[in-house]
Amino acid sequence: MKLPWKKGACPSRPSGQTGRRIPANGIDPDRIIRFTFDGTSYDAYPGDTLASALLANGLHLAGRSFKYHRPRGILTAGPEEPNALMELRTGARREPNSRATVTEIFDGLDACSQNRWPSLRMDALGVNGLFSPLFTAGFYYKTFMWPAAFWEKVYEPLIRRAAGLGRAADAADPDLYEKTTTFCDVLVVGSGPAALAAALVAGRSGARVILCEQDSVTGGRLRADRTDIDGVPGWQWADRTVTALRQMPEMRIMTRTCVFGTYDGGTYGALERVADHIPCPASGQPRQRLWRIVARRCIVAGGGIERPMVFPNNDRPGIMLAGAVRTYINRFGVVPGQRAVVFTNNDDGLCTAVDLQHAGAAVTAIVDTRAEASDMAQQVARGTGARLFTGGTIANTYGRLRVHAAAIRDRSGRVRHVACDLIAMSGGWNPELSLTTHLGAKPVYDPELCAFTAGSFPPGMLAAGVANGTFTTAGCLHEGAARGQEAAAACGFDTELPPLPAAPRESYGIQAIQPAPRDQAGGDGKAFIDFQNDVTAKDVRLAAMEGFRCVEHVKRYTTLGMATDQGKTSNINGLTALAQQTGRDIVRTGTTMFRPPVQPVAIGALAGAHRGRHFKPDRLTPTHEWARQQGAVFTANGIWHRAQWFPQDGETHWRDTVNREVRTVRTAVGFCDVTTLGKIDIQGPDAATFLDRLYVNGWQKLPVGRVRYGLMLREDGFAFDDGTTARLDEQHYVMTTTTAHAGAVMQHMELCHQWLWPELDVHFISVTDEWAQLAIAGPRSRDVLRHVVDPDTDLSNDAFGYMHAAEITICGGQAARLFRLSFSGELAYELAVPARYGDALARLLMKVGAPYGIAPYGTEALGVMRIEKGHPAGPELNGQTTAHDLNMGRMLSTRKDFIGRTMAARPALTDPARPTLVGLRPVHAHDELVAGSHLLPHGAEATGAHDQGWISSATWSPTLDGWIALGFLSGGPGRHGETIMVHNPLADSQVAAVVCPPTFFDPAGDRLHA
């Protein structure tokens, strides 16, 4: 931070900056940077915000209001800004609704005003103000009621165009975003006197401390006010303190980082604006970083937000919060006006008069709503030469694009017009409580402070300073230090309180929140409460008169506090107006809840790196690279990528390829990567008992070296998953699950073992990723395998028959597992090798299988063959089918307990009329059957009343030279041979089909036993 030039040594006015710059603590006047606003280029200094730079260039008009398109100026100097919302940058980086008050200027910044046409100064929709009766409380509900058809075509587009915010970029965001997590003992939110004192004490104790400041610089209000600490300007004390903090090894100071939410378990969300203040991020640098901070203690010391005063036409450009005026003067060296009126209900607002005069501006009037002039008011009025209107109010203001006069009503009711180009208003300060209420704590009203303070805190949270209702600098320092000590001690770090620096005890002297004005005779103008959503005092009164007395209802009916600023400057004034109208005090009126985020958070930051293809991980099979080299087309199976088919030269349609792959398996031999099936290794003395309870069928009698098909139910009796389990040894099984349910089955087994039957002595682990497993299928598969397995394994049908399993060696000693399983219905094996050999195995099979005509096949051919064989898969095990529906009712053992047994026996689940698995063949073999079609009795009208089931899977069968399908038909097994109608409502087509057993091909199973 460069020091400002010395007093009295003001440089001449920089080119382009029409406003006069004075010495200030937050800008570097040695360098001029240029930015563009609405196409015109302007000068600024490093350290400026867009708002301070606009004001320095004499531009108060910054935007148009939401509903009435009224000219609006810069109201605040912080993140609570409701008016000065801009579009920043251009092209893919264009970002709407950016608050000029927190936008750091950089060389080349391109900013545009929004919600105006054709220009900011000349906005055609300003006529909306003339139709304001249409836009009162609840106008969405009242004005646009009928006809209903008008909503979509007329009203909504109209509202959206007129009540606009900015335009989002049309192109994808080119920037990177990061998400990260960190831990600390004490998190300090803010960097004003309370926060710095807290960090200093906690840091000295040795605790790990993180201090987050949303602003680009530390110091908080010490940069905005002329407060001396220890005999030096407060901002210098802050800089020195921060320098000292940075020396501490366990201290981390994060600027441009807004803590936006409090979450359970001491977790806080924070957004770090890493590269918002530069034209574009450096290569690889994130634009923003989302932090999850886990803190054992959190000290909220984020200060407060000033309330506007509510008076007619209180929204003209040039009417600003008093504290913001001081920020622009002291931090940025910008004096926002030369003839000022100060309108306040407290002593703090009077400081603005002092600072304005000190900066060389004239203060023509001080309007103080308090009935008695405070000592400070009298003193300031004398010192500044301003006329003091004790007990006065502002009755109206004048000036279209900039305020030029105020009508001041004195305590006697007499109205005087005073020329001015700035009205600095202070309705008092609200402690910034948001973080304390995110977990549901209700704030409480403090009548002394005329503000809400934290009623209770979430576990581990403390507050200090203005955020805690302590409004003096000395009090902030003292309370911050005490909280820092308390927080550190709670984390096991004890420390003494250091001597505190000398600091002022400012007077505040607020007596009441100024009530909103009653309707003036003749309707003097709108008195705005919510500037961003254009909600006036009259709207709140109207809502109350219409019966909306609950603050949450008023909020939604009037939209008060529902804009992107979340009512930071408006909520309490709205509450006051409601209390006034309903004749209740504020305590009984209540307050609305704050919810995270405290400030807007870009979706990009929440998404972080999880976008596009990085949204989910890619899970690749061991043969993926080999398959890619073969020209395979891949399909997504969950996060797995699987080869769908392997096109060869001359094949013009995927169906040609799939038909060829099926024919290859049926006539010669093919192989397919089935690694994606879940594999769970189960061991222990109670393994068989455990399997008995998981599966519907029995497992005790399965011999070692054999495989069995098993069906699992959910506890509600519906089918959950199926697969085969092999017994490799007395106490050793290996289970396979479907690809889709591999994770869910594992979780289910963990629950059953740990929660239901912890007495079972069994252990299991997922080995899906440990083994590459290839299915080798077809009449020549045994011939191919003989070239792979070591000679001591006898592959003959007698020695290694259907449903056998063995641990073997291949390729001269490499351990492998061989299963004689068939999903295709052919003589087939599944060979498992350690995953790292999957690729080599595929290449070996291609080589040794070549003489037998081997070809790889993908999931599509796999699917065709399993339909030809009537094997249920995902579309059949869809979570709504039972074992009976799948023709597996007889598998349900009656001699043991198993998951789902009792509920599966419910009459409704065993009703023969339930749609049950059947096969379907069209009467004309080439009539296409489509999955999802409805099954109707032949000749019945296609209505829901005649619906008897559906097709779950359908395919063209190259083996049978016709379409085939699996489906669920009411009373299905008893209707084999019946002709029914297949109705596809999407294509409005009907196909006659014959019901048959679901096994279309080789029903006796001769081929797989070969």
Next chain:
Amino acid sequence: MRLNCPCCGPRGLEEFTYRGDATVHRPGTDAPAQAWVEYVYLRDNPDGWHRELWYHGAGCHAWLVVTRNMRTHEIADVARAADVARLARENAGS
């Protein structure tokens, strides 16, 4: 939200999967249908303390019984489900 896993220590919510009520118990095969319906389908939604099952799927794979306040999200206890189940059996047996 964070859970203090007895095996792994305090971990973020994203490592866990919620299942539900840990106060219902699987009836025996001879239990009346109503007991099964209540076990499978019926759940209380207490205002206050509740015991529920969570799964540390991205950690140790332990099922956990979490005692959580439904109103404040305060977590009073996290125990391994296997330990809870075993203890319940011992108590039932003694």
